[in-house]
Amino acid sequence: MLNVDKQCGTFLYRQVIDLITENMDTGTLLPGDRLPSLRKMSRSAGVSVPTVRQAYVELERRRRVESRPQSGFYVRHRATNDIVRPTRTTAANPAPLRCRPLMERVYDGVNNPDLVPLGIANPSMAKPAAKTLHRMMKRVMARAEERSLGYASTLGEPALRRQIAYHYLDTIGAQVEPDEICITNGGQEALLLALTAVASTGDVIAVETPTYHGMLELIDSLDMLAVEVETCPEEGVTLSELERTLQKYPVKACMFSTTLGNPLGVTMPDQDRERLVRLLEQYDVALIEDDVYGDLRFDGQRPVPAQFLGSKARIVTCGSFSKTAASGYRIGWVVAGQTIDEVARLKRAFSCSSGLLQQLTLAEFLASGDYSRHVKALTPVLQRNSERMRALVAEHFPAETRTSRPVGGSVLWVELPRKVDAEQLFDDAIAAGISIAPGHIFSPCACYTNFIRLSFGHPWNEKTEDAIEWLGQQVTRLAV
Ligand SMILES: Cc1ncc(COP(=O)(O)O)c(C=O)c1O
Known part of the structure; x- marks a missing residue:
């Protein structure tokens, strides 16, 4: 059953994990089967007993096996909604984007x-703040009159930058100077400014896998290369894999979402975030934190972004009001720290400044306390939608389906049976009046061919439930 390659550079215990999970996936090892004893496995694989134990313990942590006292390790029975597994165990080569045409079709679907x-992924629509924001915008127009029609300054409206700084202080006790914040056209421009401030054409950028497709498109458009780093659906980036990647490739920057990733909806544990910062300091690699979902954890506990962990590392945090308040306002920000002058220069060059009326309205939204109240009301709606969606997937999709277990945000990552081609499912779904995001677009090499991302960030209704049921039936048809 085993064939460990001691020369290939991958940790031996990870090879043991891969070989066991392969045997589970092909049906050689079935739920309830006992894994070979530590000693037997160590002999047949030619690795030490502690290496096998490390592999088994890791498999237990991933909920693939369970240990039974005095008896050994057993393959777990599938619980409803088994959690998706990390699909990569070794660093992929830096790669240009493969699935541009599919991405364009996905956007056509999203815009229909x-x-x-x-x-x-548009979670603010699950509980729109339209009435409050309209009222505030009217008030701002009446008060600011002609001024609201003019240009904002390059860094953005001081009142909004102060409110954002105050929000960091209020929610996580972090000290941010309003003058180190630059207001941007949404989170996407925040990522663009941050990336161009720390890296140049040809540079290698480390990303989580799977990761937000807009980040991949950005890296590709700037003629940079993305290298994927294994990301655990329950703990975020695997730091040992990141270190291997940093040793192997000349990585210039990492673009990670350690608070709430898209599409996994995972938060990196605090101690790992601190280890991440130290690791990046050691290798002198910049970190761009994509924190656009930061306020949307279901438990309301906002982790401290890496930038505020008191490090010497070059870290830039990107935020946005798109996910919490109004995606159409196109207002985001960069907490640029040491790179603020460069970010300001780039902002001027790329887009001059961002819409003043929207900035003044959001400043008022935050200052009145309505923003915090709105987020507090929005997150339970998202959590309920997430639970409903997981339950419906468990009910209607084939038994081998696995899902993520998001701790916030608005998306569910779904692993379908291997035979299912997510692009085919995407085409069928569009024809049936449903937009979904096929897994291909979440990796530069389009490797998630049997995965989809489903959004629960919209008002829940019968159409949502019918759509999930239809998808489950179609996946069942495609799986044979
Ligand atoms: C992880 C992530 N980062 C950034 C963005 C871009 O945000 P914005 O709409 O504010 O440009 C998105 C939008 O989908 C996202 O999911």
Whole structure:
């Protein structure tokens, strides 16, 4: 059963894990089967007993096996909604983007208002703050009159930058100077400014896998290369794999979402975030924290972004009001720290400044306390939607289906049976009036061919439930 390659550079215990999970996936090892004893496995694989134990313990942590006292390790029975597994155990080569045409078709689907919107991550629509924001915008227009029609300054409206700084102080006790914040056209421009401030054409950028497709498109458009780093669906980036990547490739920067990743909805534990900062200091690699979902943890506990862990590392945090308040306002920000002058220069060059009326309205939204109240009301709605969606997937999709277990945000990552081609499912779903995001677009080498991302960030209704049921039936048809 085993064939460990001692020369290939991958940790031996990880090779043991891979070989066992392969045997589980092909049906050689079935739920309830006992794994070979530590000693037997050590002999047949030619690795030490502690190496095998390390592999088994890791498999237990990933909930693939369970240990029974005095008896050994057993393959677990599938619980409803088994959690997706990390699919990569070794660093992939830096790669240009393979699935541009598919991405364009996904955006066509997302922009079609007639489709059930399971393909777009737009959580603020689950409980729109439209009335409050409209009222505030009217008030701002009446008060600011002509000024609201003019240009904002390059860094952005001081009142909004102060409110964002105050929000960091209020929610996580972090000290941010309003003058180290630059207001941007959404989180996407925040990522663009941060990336161009710390890296140049040809540079290698480390990303989580799977990761947000907009980040991959950005890296590719700037003629940089993305290298994927294994990301655990329950703990975020695997730091040992990141270190291997840093040793192997000349990585210039990492673009990670350690608070709430898209599509996994995972938060990196605090101690790992601190280890991440130290590791990046050691290798002198910059970190761009994509924190656009930061306020949307279901338990309301906002972890401290890496930038505020008191490090010497070059870290830039990107935020946005798109996910919490109004995606159409196109207002985000960069906490640029030491790179603020460069970020300001780039902002001027790329887009001059961001819309003043929207900035003044959001400043008022935050200052009144309505933003915090709105987020507090939005997250339980998202959590309920997430639970409903997981339950419906468990009910209607084939038994081998696995899902992520998001701790916040608005998306569910779904692993389908191997035979299912997510691109085919995407085409069928569009024809049936449903938009979904096929897994291909979450990796530069389009490797997640049997995965989809489903959004629960919209008002829940019968159409949502019918769409999930239809998808389950279609996946069942495609799986044979
Ligand atoms: C992880 C992540 N980062 C950044 C963005 C871009 O945010 P914005 O709409 O504010 O540009 C998105 C939007 O989907 C996202 O999911």
